[in-house]
Amino acid sequence: xxxxxxxxxxxxxxxxxxxxxxxxxxxxxxxxxxxxxxxxxxxxxxxxxxxxxxxxxxxxxxxxxxxxxxxxxxxxxxxxxxxxxxxxxxxxxxxxxxxxxxxxxxxxxxxxxxxxxxxxxxxxxxxxxxxxxxxxxxxxxxxxxxxxxxxxxxxxxxxxxxxxxxxxxxxxxxxxxxxxxxxxxxxxxxxxxxxxxxxxxxxxxxxxxxxxxxxxxxxxxxxxxxxxxxxxxxxxxxxxxxxxxxxxxxxxxxxxxxxxxxxxxxxxxxxxxxxxxxxxxxxxxxxxxxxxxxxxxxxxxxxxxxxxxxxxxxxxxxxxxxxxxxxxxxxxxxxxxxxxxxxxxxxxxxxxxxxxxxxxxxxxxxxxxxxxxxxxxxxxxxxxxxxxxxxxxxxxxxxxxxxxxxxxxxxxxxxxxxxxxxxxxxxxxxxxxxxxxxxxxxxxxxxxxxxxxxxxxxxxxx
Amino acid sequence: xxxxxxxxxxxxxxxxxxxxxxxxxxxxxxxxxxxxxxxxxxxxxxxxxxxxxxxxxxxxxxxxxxxxxxxxxxxxxxxxxxxxxxxxxxxxxxxxxxxxxxxxxxxxxxxxxxxxxxxxxxxxxxxxxxxxxxxxxxxxxxxxxxxxxxxxxxxxxxxxxxxxxxxxxxxxxxxxxxxxxxxxxxxxxxxxxxxxxxxxxxxxxxxxxxxxxxxxxxxxxxxxxxxxxxxxxxxxxxxxxxxxxxxxxxxxxxxxxxxxxxxxxxxxxxxxxxxxxxxxxxxxxxxxxxxxxxxxxxxxxxxxxxxxxxxxxxxxxxxxxxxxxxxxxxxxxxxxxxxxxxxxxxxxxxxxxxxxxxxxxxxxxxxxxxxxxxxxxxxxxxxxxxxxxxxxxxxxxxxxxxxxxxxxxxxxxxxxxxxxxxx
Numbered sequence: 039x040x041x042x043x044x045x046x047x048x049x050x051x052x053x054x055x056x057x058x059x060x061x062x063x064x065x066x067x068x069x070x071x072x073x074x075x076x077x078x079x080x081x082x083x084x085x086x087x088x089x090x091x092x093x094x095x096x097x098x099x100x101x102x103x104x105x106x107x108x109x110x111x112x113x114x115x116x117x118x119x120x121x122x123x124x125x126x127x128x129x130x131x132x133x134x135x136x137x138x139x140x141x142x143x144x145x146x147x148x149x150x151x152x153x154x155x156x157x158x159x160x161x162x163x164x165x166x167x168x169x170x171x172x173x174x175x176x177x178x179x180x181x182x183x184x185x186x187x188x189x190x191x192x193x194x195x196x197x198x199x200x201x202x203x204x205x206x207x208x209x210x211x212x213x214x215x216x217x218x219x220x221x222x223x224x225x226x227x228x229x230x231x232x233x234x235x236x237x238x239x240x241x242x243x244x245x246x247x248x249x250x251x252x253x254x255x256x257x258x259x260x261x262x263x264x265x266x267x268x269x270x271x272x273x274x275x276x277x278x279x280x281x282x283x284x285x286x287x288x289x290x291x292x293x294x295x296x297x298x299x300x301x302x303x304x305x306x307x308x309x310x311x312x313x314x315x316x317x318x319x320x321x322x323x324x325x326x327x328x329x330x331x332x333x334x335x336x337x338x339x340x341x342x343x344x345x346x347x348x349x350x351x352x353x354x355x356x357x358x359x360x361x362x363x364x365x366x367x368x369x370x371x372x373x374x375x376x377x378x379x380x381x382x383x384x385x386x387x388x389x390x391x392x393x394x395x396x397x398x399x400x401x402x403x404x405x406x407x408x409x410x411x412x413x414x415x416x417x418x419x420x421x422x423x424x425x426x427x428x429x430x431x432x433x434x435x436x437x438x439x440x441x442x443x444x445x446x447x448x449x450x451x452x453x454x455x456x457x458x459x460x461x462x463x464x465x466x467x468x469x470x471x472x473x474x475x476x477x478x479x480x481x482x483x484x485x486x487x488x489x490x491x492x493x494x495x496x497x498x499x500x
Numbered sequence: 501x502x503x504x505x506x507x508x509x510x511x512x513x514x515x516x517x518x519x520x521x522x523x524x525x526x527x528x529x530x531x532x533x534x535x536x537x538x539x540x541x542x543x544x545x546x547x548x549x550x551x552x553x554x555x556x557x558x559x560x561x562x563x564x565x566x567x568x569x570x571x572x573x574x575x576x577x578x579x580x581x582x583x584x585x586x587x588x589x590x591x592x593x594x595x596x597x598x599x600x601x602x603x604x605x606x607x608x609x610x611x612x613x614x615x616x617x618x619x620x621x622x623x624x625x626x627x628x629x630x631x632x633x634x635x636x637x638x639x640x641x642x643x644x645x646x647x648x649x650x651x652x653x654x655x656x657x658x659x660x661x662x663x664x665x666x667x668x669x670x671x672x673x674x675x676x677x678x679x680x681x682x683x684x685x686x687x688x689x690x691x692x693x694x695x696x697x698x699x700x701x702x703x704x705x706x707x708x709x710x711x712x713x714x715x716x717x718x719x720x721x722x723x724x725x726x727x728x729x730x731x732x733x734x735x736x737x738x739x740x741x742x743x744x745x746x747x748x749x750x751x752x753x754x755x756x757x758x759x760x761x762x763x764x765x766x767x768x769x770x771x772x773x774x775x776x777x778x779x780x781x782x783x784x785x786x787x788x789x790x791x792x793x794x795x796x797x798x799x800x801x802x803x804x805x806x807x808x809x810x811x812x813x814x815x816x817x818x819x820x821x822x823x824x825x826x827x828x829x830x831x832x833x834x835x836x837x838x839x840x841x842x843x844x845x846x847x848x849x850x851x852x853x854x855x856x857x858x859x860x861x862x863x864x865x866x867x868x869x870x871x872x873x874x875x876x877x878x879x880x881x882x883x884x885x886x887x888x889x890x891x892x893x894x895x896x897x898x899x900x901x902x903x904x905x906x907x908x909x910x911x912x913x914x915x916x917x918x919x920x921x922x923x
């Protein structure tokens with residue numbers, strides 16, 4: 039076993055083109071998606087305008103910088119561009135990782151699996167020598183890599199496999215497979231799609247087929263992508279699947295593109311070389327067309343073999359192990375995961391449940407017994423209010439924020455109660471938070487939140 | 501296979517399609533695909549068959565009704581709810597032609613009536629003209645309850661609902677406007693000095709009793725008459741704008757916007773409906789006076805505060821308007837029911853035994869019962885015994901949950917003011 043790992047560790051049979059192509063698509067997509075985010079005005083509406091931000095446990099110190107938040111995004115744009123071009127790669131990559139992750143930590147209202155995916159990929163890329171080939175770095179230094187340790191490519195593949203696989207097994211539950219929920223709700227509302235909207239999308243069979251196909255796709259695609267004989271047809275499935283999700287769920291944003299471009303890593307390096315040479319010829323054509331007179335790559339470049347690094351190997355190994363274990367943490371909590379959402383995030387549960395809620399907070403004076411209700415919109419944006427309405431950690435955080443707010447205004451002996459109703463996957467709404475529990479008595483932690491009322495139903499499955 | 505792939509430019513979609521076909525033909529045996537297709541067709545046929553029967557039973561009556569409305573030019577589609585689809589456009593046509601446009605024009609006519617009564621009163625103020633004017637005011641106010649929820653198009657742009665029915669009225673502002681006769685009713689600072697609540701103050705609040713009120717109108721130099729007519733003219737002017745905006749062109753674009761997007765007619769109207777139920781109805785009429793959002797009840801925040809006795813009547817009428825719209829009942833004749841939200845829900849829940857539309861209708865009835873127990877004047881109720889008012893609030897809040905949580909989930913309609921990616 040040890041010997042096997044030893045051999046694997048020192049196997050330098052991978053070509054740097056694989057990482058170079060991955061770097062280019064990753065940097066390019068990040069550049070584009072940051073621009074898209076900006077153009078939609080979301081920097082303003084999601085980060086600057088809200089007077090209050092929901093914080094991740096342990097990251098309460100992260101905050102926006104008012105209108106200077108734009109600077110963060112400018113830096114994000116610059117670093118992602120540099121990553122794509124392979125300019126000062128290591129510094130750019132590490133900065134991108136920190137800036138992007140910082141932005142995500144400002145407010146957990148905006149949490150999306152693909153932002154977390156981006157942070158994870160960026161984290162891995164910080165350790166990998168992706169800037170030593172087909173990059174400005176090697177253009178200026180006249181040095182390029184020729185072989186790299188194979189595990190430096192495999193780590194990306196394995197990570198993407200984990201993402202798919204966990205997304206797949208999360209769908210093995212009675213709601214998804216036996217009731218075709220929430221796809222049934224979602225697809226029926228796609229009546230406005232041309233040709234298929236009023237017929238195919240309305241059929242139960244379609245909902246079941248889509249549910250089962252989605253589950254099987256997610257669970258199996260990693261294996262088909264890894265297996266040499268099936269990877270090409272698997273890639274076709276990747277494209278079809280993600281394009282379909284984009285058509286059906288436009289609000290899914292950049293996720294399909296990130297997954298499609300990431301899946302290219304599973305191909306043989308000869309394909310990556312081919313893709314790079316395509317980029318190269320395009321660049322040469324542009325160069326000669328506009329007569330830029332940029333000197334092409336030096337013909338005589340020094341090559342260098344990237345040596346494996348024990349520290350990086352162990353770090354990335356630990357990262358993968360954590361990735362394998364972290365999504366399973368929900369097993370430590372009692373109750374229904376989809377309802378309580380304890381251990382729900384950071385676990386590749388993508389487009390998995392349909393959940394909506396409505397919540398009002400009652401501020402009560404425990405001595406005089408008088409009370410009033412808070413208008414959430416005085417504190418939160420509609421988007422924050424919507425996200426809070428069905429997520430217990432948001433509810434607790436906001437209740438404590440209200441407590442601090444009213445205490446500062448001179449109210450004493452106050453208690454805060456939640457009047458909250460949530461509907462999950464088309465079930466009738468039911469009470470969500472114990473209305474007699476004073477939320478000021480609780481504190482955010484990793485302990486079980488016993489003030490969440492149980493779901494009046496059972497969802498079987500993993 | 502690999503060589504083939506390399507030969508092609510991978511960025512070309514037609515290449516990918518070629519590749520897909522090639523690989524399908526060569527690599528995969530077609531039998532499982534064929535079986536899957538067969539299974540699929542089988543299921544669809546089964547499904548479709550049973551749904552056809554069901555929906556035909558369900559909707560034969562309804563289709564008949566819609567067709568009989570006799571509104572000649574509005575071709576109400578006779579395929580309302582078919583096998584496995586819902587006719588969204590038929591619902592929009594029903595909303596526009598049988599509910600929204602008639603509601604606006606009925607209201608418009610009530611305002612003309614109000615204007616003529618006001619002119620009578622201004623000419624020679626007597627107890628009779630004042631009483632007639634008040635009746636016309638109340639009549640207009642009741643008709644308004646059917647209009648407020650449609651905050652779309654021009655209505656939204658000109659802050660129609662805020663200019664017709666923002667309360668409490670600011671009596672100081674009104675008095676100073678009257679004294680100076682220098683005011684711009686289009687200014688947002690004057691929104692609380694006009695509309696029905698401005699009139700409410702002018703007709704009931706400017707003096708202790710009717711004799712003194714009449715005295716004030718009998719003295720032209722006091723300008724009460726001028727302001728009265730100005731307010732009514734402004735309301736007519738605004739209503740004309742809204743009414744004119746519903747021309748053929750706007751109506752056509754309204755009924756053709758059947759998609760499920762943030763800006764489509766269905767989503768906007770349903771969002772407005774819920775927003776109205778939550779704010780205009782729940783909070784403004786009941787919640788705020790009952791002190792839900794403050795330390796203590798606020799009796800001066802009731803609708804039509806100076807007239808005293810109409811707050812309950814107006815809230816009850818609003819409940820009826822809500823119920824009618826939810827069920828697609830026509831404005832001119834409630835029995836002429838077309839497709840409404842309740843039918844849309846029933847279509848989505850075709851397999852469910854307990855229907856959400858039933859629950860919402862039951863809850864609306866509960867609301868009517870709770871309102872019936874209250875004092876005609878909510879400002880008296882909240883001072884004497886606020887508890888029944890709080891109960892009324894609770895049953896309304898329960899319906900907010902049904903509309904906002906259950907219904908929007910079933911219809912998969914997003915709350916239109918929250919925009920971001922989701923997964």
